[in-house]
Amino acid sequence: MKPAAAHDFLQLNPAAGEPYYRQIYTRLRAAAADGLLKPGDRIPSARALAAELGLARGTVESAYSLLAAEGYIEARGQAGTVIAAGLQAKPSTAAAKAAPAPAAPAPYDFDNPAGRPAPLPRPFQMGVPALDAFPRKIWARLAARAARATGAADMLYPPPAGTDALRAEIARYLQLSRGLSCAPAQVFITAGYRDSLDLAARALLEPGDKVWVEDPGYPPTGALLRAAGMTLVGVPVDDDGLQVAEGLRLAPRARAAVVTPAHQSPLCVALSLQRRIELLDWATRSKAWIIEDDYDGEYRYVSRPLPALKSLDRDDRVLYAGTFSKVLFPAIRLAYLVVPLSQVARFEETARHFSGGSPALTQGIVADFMAEGHFARHIQRMRRLYGERRELAAAGLDAVLGKQMQMEARPGGMHLLMRLKGRRSDRALAEKMRQDGMFGRALSECLLAPREGLPPMLMLSFTNIDSRRKAQELARRILALL
């Protein structure tokens, strides 16, 4: 076995018989040719590189003058030495021999993993709040302030369960807005809903355990649980939400259920009070856990938001999963899981093994955003705005597609449900919309297993549709695909 690729820059070989300056020259040139160094990229000063390599400065300077003579690098005075502009990346011998490097993947989108690039967010993109309405100036100000205020204590490992400040703000917010009493110590900060679900599964479940999931449901929930080794039990959903009686029939001894009680994902129905009580009774009797995914419980337009299922939970069987992706924006990567008091120690242990915590900076910005009242104001503004956009989108779509689709009346959520009239395939239409650069999602794509008799239905987010005209334009794009 010998050292690998010849252009590994620092791997200077004392036994090569090739002088060091020549080795540096060869390797830097190869890095430029391979595109690892791009035109305009700064390279270390000769002094710095010599120190780095433990060589005399002259050795590096020899290499640099050779590279400069051949036009690979340019001295730019104060700006230092850079890779020359106009240098064409040519595959070096080593790179040509290596396996072809796969292209960097496009931004991930679970609904369109192989889709063509499109302006972001794509029309109707689900799960994305109104990005134009986010208070970016306030946000940037708080971010700058938090970054400037970074002290030594803020640079150490953050607590795996989250900073005290953010946990306290969330506990206060849940009390006031979701009718949910909890101590800050019950609030575990995570990197997103998937991470919350993963934490819950690791703390409370064993591979092979049966878990009820809604069918149709939110595809990432099933995908994560399946990848984590759980056995999924799809429980059908009707106008009152999860059919608890069906769950009892299919798998009474399941260890957990994941539900979206406020607005079922994707059907947007609310879990009825009767079903909530049945579900809690089942969990109490069979010592099962309920994971309440309250991803957008804040957004209800017709009547006031429903209290969280967790607020009815007298026997501490419910874990409440909230996220900042929908009320702030997805790239923040912060969510939280409220765990029963009796399970706090177990979750602390699990978090300690698997997590080093979330970034102190983003936690600090969000805690300030909440403490200063921006968060509550933003949610309230968004609720009003979404109420308006929902109307605009519905009116615009109906004006153009009224003969082909019928909107389902739903009290909340961030998307419309359009039932396709006749015998059209929702899946085929969703696929065509994705091809066309829009975001398309069919109800049948949210099913755990294929099922007969489900109406063909399209889910269209309205959060980023800011005028009836825009809705009509997009509706015409859909019409052209029918």
Place this chain on the structure above:
Amino acid sequence: MKPAAAHDFLQLNPAAGEPYYRQIYTRLRAAAADGLLKPGDRIPSARALAAELGLARGTVESAYSLLAAEGYIEARGQAGTVIAAGLQAKPSTAAAKAAPAPAAPAPYDFDNPAGRPAPLPRPFQMGVPALDAFPRKIWARLAARAARATGAADMLYPPPAGTDALRAEIARYLQLSRGLSCAPAQVFITAGYRDSLDLAARALLEPGDKVWVEDPGYPPTGALLRAAGMTLVGVPVDDDGLQVAEGLRLAPRARAAVVTPAHQSPLCVALSLQRRIELLDWATRSKAWIIEDDYDGEYRYVSRPLPALKSLDRDDRVLYAGTFSKVLFPAIRLAYLVVPLSQVARFEETARHFSGGSPALTQGIVADFMAEGHFARHIQRMRRLYGERRELAAAGLDAVLGKQMQMEARPGGMHLLMRLKGRRSDRALAEKMRQDGMFGRALSECLLAPREGLPPMLMLSFTNIDSRRKAQELARRILALL
């Protein structure tokens, strides 16, 4: 089953017989008494809360005037209505009845989980870079700029494997500084070393698989693998690093090995070339994976940094784990895992199921920090600084503790190894140091299983010791504990 705790704020009960204004009054008062709302906290305007609850504004105003009359809240003109200053938090009836809330946990530290609060970082704290030497102004400037520049595309879900910009910067850096050729698509951005290890285990291993770990080793590695269901095989370490022959004897069919080749954690020895070749041969023959934890490979003071083990890996059996915790600071929560080309698709699939990606903001700041050359300059400055601090710390400790301890000569790393003379217990001393507010770690605490014949040894980080005087003061504190 009935609704739970009476002070759940939003859970107004239409059937309670108590008017809504009274329910609001009672619950807000309880929230203030419970400390969920603190003096100075803003509460929503009557108009806003009425809209939130779907009530007439007058109803909320009635509740607010009652609260104001009793001194719970105060109108502050432009600043809105706030919880009154000087309000003493008294346990409400509901809170008194509820189970006592556990206190919020202190910042987590795996070496001192039950330790008393101490100024951070604690003296000798391992794994923490020189926080005083971090270029905070540059960092804050880049952070403010990145926050201001946040556009719609930066607010969506980031790619689960990391942003293109950061992956490309890391690939370029590894090429230049660690002699490691990889395409950006092989670089997976994670939330930290634990997250990298977890990703690798999920993509490549099955529960029950045997994994070689160094013994003594880095305790979190074993803890994570064990919690993830793996069977640990502790392989002893000598002056040449992991004893590959012992691994072969103990578990030739292990599926993976986790190693720290640059500076073994905690012994700081380098894995010899001979052992590297043996390890790679084993992995190739048995199709096992090697995870190279290169947590501080940059920091070597005597000769130049060793190339990464990965750079010798001709058969693509090595995964390279790097982190920004040691070269930037731990609270950033960014690390990376370079995976073999052949495994890129599998890792993309795993990342998609389990991760929503790392925050776009922190990824953007780090990518800019690298692209503008600050990163390379910082590492170089730190290498020089640590070389100095290592000398200062060694001299100061030796002056005071020379009769009790002997420093082991090691070429790199971020901590000193002090061998205790005589028959002292390293574990007892480390425990006393923790009691005293210092960071103490004994070699015997890094063992997977108790072992005879290991010398008593203390690990002391020198990165935050900036003078010989400070080292001597701390040495005297240790002396007093002996």
